[in-house]
Amino acid sequence: MAFYGWPFSQCQSISTPLSVQFHSGIRLLDIRLTEVNGRLMSFHGVYPQKTSFIFILECLHAFLTSPEGSRETIVVSIKPEATGYNFDGLVHKEISESVGGWNMWFLESRIPALGEVRGKAVMFSRFGRGDEWKTGMGIHPTYWPDSEMDGFTWMCNETTVRTNDWYHIPSFISIPEKVALSTSVLLPPPPTAASGPLLNITYFSASSFPLASPQTVSQGFGWPKWGLGVEGVNTRVARWVTERLSEDEPKIRGWSFIDYYEEPKNVLVPLLIELNYRGRVPGEDGW
DSSP states (O other), X not given: XXXXXXXXXXXXXXXXXXXXXXXXXXXEEEEEXXXXXXXXXXXXXXXXXXEEHHHHHHHHHHHHTSTTTTTOEEEEEEEESOOSSOHHHXXXXXXXXXXXXXXXXXXXXXXXXGGGOTTEEEEEEOSOOOTTOTTXXXXXXXXXXXXXXXXXXXXXXXXXXXXXXXXXXXXXXXXXXXXXXXXXTTSOOOTTSOOSOEEEEEEOOOOBTTTBOHHHHHHEEEEGGGTEEEEOHHHHHHHHHHHHHHTTOOXXXXXXXXXXXXXXXXXXXXXXXXXXXXXXXXXXXXX
């Protein structure tokens, strides 16, 4: 939802609202909210994004009840961008009042199979304790260090969740390292690692002031093929996925957060979707 506040708060093109994102294959949303006059509004940092939470819920409901979206699933990460008020209560109140209500949501504290949640939004609550939420808070991280470079691990019920959210990189010089770390978490862990259900979450997004705006990090600049510029994260990740698809690599699964997802030339999202078919086994992965 970060469409405004160029160069450091904007992370998506204004030409890709939620309806366009859904039809582009986006199934994971990063929603940041702040209270304004008693209602929740979308923000990125201190910059307003001119969209209410109620409107976001209406867009979700419209897609998930449409012929195209009724067998799809949207994971919705919700996080406050400011403190000092009852954020939990406002989220609860506005979902209760929304067109889809609670019937639209999967709120159990576990990672569901895909077949369980078709036509639903899966709550990924990066907020509060939910003391007043008798409905449950869905997938709720127990641990989330700020911009941990090497990544971190937490448990959701019996599922091990491997996460890399290193977003505060020093400058655009760190783009290659950012790509290496954010893609490595998508690969299966060593056989000696903990067994059991596993979920990988990675953030391809990153920024820092003044030498790494989201646009610079995601898209690069100049003419890198000619040695005059820097290649961005999205192009590097697209090449990494292409290499994985062209080799006899292990099964790759996970959730990926991406700035300016349609760059370069709408190739990255289709490549990531194609990974769903690598190592497909009947009866697994929600098939």
